[in-house]
Amino acid sequence: MCGIIGYTGPLMAKEILLEGLAQLEYRGYDSAGIALLADEGGAALNAGGAASTFSADSGVWPAALSGAGAMTAAEALGDTAHPTATGVRRRPTASHAGPSPITVIKKTGKVKGLRAYCGSLPVDGHCGIGHTRWATHGGVTDANAHPHQAGEITLIHNGIIENYQELIDTFHLQGKLLSQTDTEVAAWVLDALVREEVGDIAKAIARLLALIRGSYGFCILYASRPGEIYAVRNVSPLVASYTPSGALVASDLTAIIPYSRSYFVVPENALVRLTPYRIDVTGPEGDPITPEMLEVNWNVDAAMKNGYPHYMLKEIHEQPRAMENTILPRLDKGLPDFAQDGIPDAVFTGCERIHIIACGTAMHAGMVARSMYEPLLRIPVAVWVASEFRYEDPLVDGGTLAIVISQSGETIDTLAAMRLASEKGAATLSIVNVKGSTIARESDYAFYTHAGPEIAVASTKAYSVQLAALYLIGCRAAMLRGKYTPEEAKVFVTNLLDAIPAMEMMMGQKERIRGLTSHLIHEKDAFFIGRGLDYALSLEGALKLKEISYIHAEAHAAGELKHGTIALIAPLVPVVAIATQEHVFAKMISNIREVKARDAFVILVSKLSAPVGDGVANVRLSIPDLPDAFCVFPVVVFLQLLAYYAAVGKNLNVDQPRNLAKSVTVE
Numbered sequence: 272m273c274g275i276i277g278y279t280g281p282l283m284a285k286e287i288l289l290e291g292l293a294q295l296e297y298r299g300y301d302s303a304g305i306a307l308l309a310d311e312g313g314a315a316l317n318a319g320g321a322a323s324t325f326s327a328d329s330g331v332w333p334a335a336l337s338g339a340g341a342m343t344a345a346e347a348l349g350d351t352a353h354p355t356a357t358g359v360r361r362r363p364t365a366s367h368a369g370p371s372p373i374t375v376i377k378k379t380g381k382v383k384g385l386r387a388y389c390g391s392l393p394v395d396g397h398c399g400i401g402h403t404r405w406a407t408h409g410g411v412t413d414a415n416a417h418p419h420q421a422g423e424i425t426l427i428h429n430g431i432i433e434n435y436q437e438l439i440d441t442f443h444l445q446g447k448l449l450s451q452t453d454t455e456v457a458a459w460v461l462d463a464l465v466r467e468e469v470g471d472i473a474k475a476i477a478r479l480l481a482l483i484r485g486s487y488g489f490c491i492l493y494a495s496r497p498g499e500i501y502a503v504r505n506v507s508p509l510v511a512s513y514t515p516s517g518a519l520v521a522s523d524l525t526a527i528i529p530y531s532r533s534y535f536v537v538p539e540n541a542l543v544r545l546t547p548y549r550i551d552v553t554g555p556e557g558d559p560i561t562p563e564m565l566e567v568n569w570n571v572d573a574a575m576k577n578g579y580p581h582y583m584l585k586e587i588h589e590q591p592r593a594m595e596n597t598i599l600p601r602l603d604k605g606l607p608d609f610a611q612d613g614i615p616d617a618v619f620t621g622c623e624r625i626h627i628i629a630c631g632t633a634m635h636a637g638m639v640a641r642s643m644y645e646p647l648l649r650i651p652v653a654v655w656v657a658s659e660f661r662y663e664d665p666l667v668d669g670g671t672l673a674i675v676i677s678q679s680g681e682t683i684d685t686l687a688a689m690r691l692a693s694e695k696g697a698a699t700l701s702i703v704n705v706k707g708s709t710i711a712r713e714s715d716y717a718f719y720t721h722a723g724p725e726i727a728v729a730s731t732k733a734y735s736v737q738l739a740a741l742y743l744i745g746c747r748a749a750m751l752r753g754k755y756t757p758e759e760a761k762v763f764v765t766n767l768l769d770a771i772p773a774m775e776m777m778m779g780q781k782e783r784i785r786g787l788t789s790h791l792i793h794e795k796d797a798f799f800i801g802r803g804l805d806y807a808l809s810l811e812g813a814l815k816l817k818e819i820s821y822i823h824a825e826a827h828a829a830g831e832l833k834h835g836t837i838a839l840i841a842p843l844v845p846v847v848a849i850a851t852q853e854h855v856f857a858k859m860i861s862n863i864r865e866v867k868a869r870d871a872f873v874i875l876v877s878k879l880s881a882p883v884g885d886g887v888a889n890v891r892l893s894i895p896d897l898p899d900a901f902c903v904f905p906v907v908v909f910l911q912l913l914a915y916y917a918a919v920g921k922n923l924n925v926d927q928p929r930n931l932a933k934s935v936t937v938e
C-alpha cells in the first residue's frame with residue numbers, strides 16, 4: 272500500500288528514485304511522484320549530530336552508478352573532513368528564504384508515465400524522495416498524488432492518519448489544502464510545528480507524531496536542511512541502508528538491493544536522519560539507537576522478471592525451489608525440527624486450541640491447514656479472517672496458539688488481530704516471508720518462509736510455502752503430541768517432498784491449461800467446487816481468477832451448491848471441479864453430475880487413477896497419485912496457471928490488477 276523511496280548522496284537522485292519506484296510499484300500504482308532538492312553541484316552538507324552512525328566503507332562507487340568513473344567517496348563528495356569548504360552549497364541552510372529549492376513532479380498513472388514526463392524537465396539533484404500511491408483518502412488525481420508540500424515541508428506518506436479532520440480544525444487548515452488527502456494535513460501541521468520550534472525539525476517531527484493517530488511511514492524533506500531526509504514510521508514498513516552510493520530509505524528492499532545487501536528496519540517511533548555521509552537513528556528523547564543490521568538473503572535477480580513476461584508467471588515457476596528452501600533446512604534426519612527458528616516444543620505441547628489468522632490467500636492456506644490439523648491433532652482449530660477476529664470476541668486464553676500467516680508481514684488487519692490474541696494471552700507464531708517485518712518481529716515466534724521476494728500482486732509462491740510451513744508445523748505438533756510416531760512423521764515429510772515434482776509436472780501442462788482459457792475468457796462467471804481440502808483450494812482458485820482476470824468467480828463446498836447457487840448454473844457456465852479427496856470422491860462426482868446435467872462446462876481436476884466415468888467432465892486434468900493431503904500442491908499450480916492465462920488472454924495487466932496493491936496496510 273504505497274511505495275516510498277528516499278535518496279541522498281553523491282549520485283543524481285532522479286534516476287535512482289524513478290528506478291526505485293518502478294521496483295516498488297507493485298505496492299500501489301494509481302499515481303506517482305518525486306520531489307528533488309535542487310543543487311548546483313556536489314553535496315557539501317552539515318553532517319553533525321550525536322546519534323549512532325552507519326556509514327559505508329570509504330569504498331569505490333560503482334562506475335556504472337556514479338557515471339563518473341571509479342572514485343572514492345571522499346573525491347566525489349569533496350573533502351568530507353571539511354564538507355562546507357570544498358563542496359558547493361545548494362541553498363542557505365539556516366533560514367531558507369525565497370522560493371522552495373524543492374521541485375515536486377507528480378502525476379496520476381504509472382511510474383512509466385512519470386518517467387516520460389520527468390524526462391522532458393531539466394530538474395535533478397542529489398537528494399530526493401519518491402512515492403507510488405494506492406489511493407485511500409481522496410480520488411486518483413494529480414493533486415492527491417504525493418509528495419505533498421506545505422511551506423518548507425515536502426513529504427510522502429504510506430498509511431492512514433485517522434484524526435486528520437481534528438488536525439485540520441486544530442491547525443486552522445481549511446482553505447489551505449490543495450488536495451483531499453490526509454497526508455497533506457500532516458505536511459501543514461509539521462510546517463506549523465517547525466516554525467514554532469524555530470527550525471528544530473527533530474522536535475517538530477516528534478510533536479507531529481504525538482498528535483497523529485493512525486499508521487504511517489513518512490519521508491520528509493525540510494527546505495532549510497538541504498541534503499537531509501527524515502524518516503519515521505509506525506506500523507507501515509521502512510528499511511534503510513547506508514551504501515557506498517549514498518543513503519537510501521524505502522518501503523522495502525527491492526528498491527535498495529541494487530545498492531546494498533545490508534540494511535536495517537527503521538525502528539518504530541525512532542527518527543532516522545539520512546545525509547550523504549551517514550544515517551543517524553535516534554529515539555524519542557534524542558537518544559542514539561543502534562538498529563540491528565540485516566543481510567538480504569536473495570539477490571537482485573530474484574526481484575527481476577528474468578525473461579518471463581510477468582512476475583506472476585516467474586513466481587509460479589519458482590515454487591518448487593521455494594518449497595525446498597522452506598522445507599529442507601528444517602529437516603533433521605528426515606523429521607521436522609524448528610531449533611533454528613527458536614520455536615520451543617512447548618508451543619505445540621502446551622496448547623489446547625489453535626486459531627489461524629490471516630487475510631486473502633494466506634487465509635486460504637490457513638483453511639487447508641485447519642482441515643488437516645483438527646482431525647490430526649484432536650484439538651479445536653479455527654480459521655479467522657483477520658479483520659473479523661478483532662470484533663468477534665473469540666475464545667482466547669493462555670492455552671491458545673495463534674498461528675498468524677502473512678507474506679508481507681505488514682498486513683494491518685492481521686497485525687491487529689495478532690496483537691489482540693497476544694493481549695488475551697495466546698502464544699503467537701507467525702508464518703511470514705518478509706524478514707524483519709512487523710508481524711515477524713512482534714510475534715513470539717517467527718517461522719520464515721524462504722520464497723524470496725513476491726512482486727506480483729496475485730500471491731502464488733507465498734501460498735505454497737505457507738502450506739509447506741503449515742504442513743511441517745502440523746507434522747511436528749502431531750509427533751510431539753503423540754499422534755505420529757517418528758516413522759509416520761518421516762512418511763509425511765517424504766510425501767511433502769514428493770509433492771514438489773508433482774508441481775513441476777503440472778507446470779509441464781501449461782499449454783493445455785492455456786487452451787482451457789479460450790472458453791473461460793468469454794464468460795462473465797465461473798464456479799469452483801470441492802470438498803474438504805479441495806473446498807479450501809477452490810476458494811483460492813476463485814480468488815486468483817477474479818483478482819487478475821476480473822471474471823466473477825465463486826467457490827462453494829460442492830455439497831452446498833444445491834442449496835441455492837445451482838440456480839446460476841446455465842449452459843456453458845464454467846465449473847472447475849476439484850476432486851482429489853478419496854473419501855468424498857463418489858459424493859463429489861454426484862455433485863459434478865448435478866451441474867453437468869444443467870450443461871455447465873466442467874473442468875475436472877483429479878488424480879490420474881481416479882475412476883471418472885464417461886460424460887462427467889468436458890475437460891479432465893490429472894495430477895499424480897499422491898496421498899490426499901498432498902494433492903493441494905499440484906492442484907494450486909493448475910489454479911494459478913488458469914487464472915494467469917485467463918488474464919493474459921484478456922490482455923490485462925497481470926501483475927498490477929485494478930484497485931489492488933500488494934500489501935494492505937489499512938484496515
Ligand code: M6R
Binds near residue numbers: 682
Ligand atoms: O501479505 P499478506 O499475506 O498478509 O497478504 C494477505 C492478502 O492481502 C493477500 O494474500 C491477497 O489476498 C493476495 N493479493 C491474493 O493474491
